[in-house]
Structure formats: C-alpha cells, structure tokens
Amino acid sequence: MNEQRFDAAALDDVIHSKLRLGIMAYLSGVESATFGELKERTGATDGNLSVSLRKLEETGYIAIDKRFVGRRPQTRASLTDAGRSAWLAYLDQMRNLLGGA
Secondary structure, rough: OOOOOHHHHHHOOOOOOOHHHHHHHHHHHHHEEHHHHHHHHHHHHHHHHHHHHHHHHOOEEEEEEEEEEEOOEEEEEEOOOOHHHHOOOOHHHHHHHHOOO
C-alpha cells in the first residue's frame, strides 16, 4: 500500500463546501444538468445555487450554457476537463484522508 502523508491544506477549497461538493458529484455522473435539476438534487435555494455555480464557473470547473427553450430561459451546467481533473484529485485526497478506503 502506498502511504502518502495527508495534507488537509491540499483539499480544494472550491469543491470542499457542502453545496459545491454536491454539484460536482452530481455533474460527474451526467453529461449536463439544468438549474432546476441541480436545485432539486441538492436541495439548494435559487440564490445559494446561483452563487455556487458562479464560483465553480469562475474557477473553470464547470461550463454554464444559458439559452431559451421555447420562451423560457434555461441554464445548463456541465463539468469541464479541468473540473473533472479537479474532482478526481479531490477524491484522491479524500481517499488518502480515509487511509485508502
């Protein structure tokens, strides 16, 4: 077993919040998700979800696509390549914290 020293400072602060962690986890398993879908899956309020999505987008972890479907606006989010890499690195750090579990 490869024993690495765990460094809590190495955890990605952008991902390591309850809501952003939930967003990243959900997006890692789907091609993309609408704002409404993310709101339902995470239980977030509109405001909290908007702020978290903006933070993930500013970091380059997700891409936001805004368009109209019929006459209604629709916001879709998807993981970027950088976001997927950051997500996998975060999971590796958590595994390390848990002792390789």
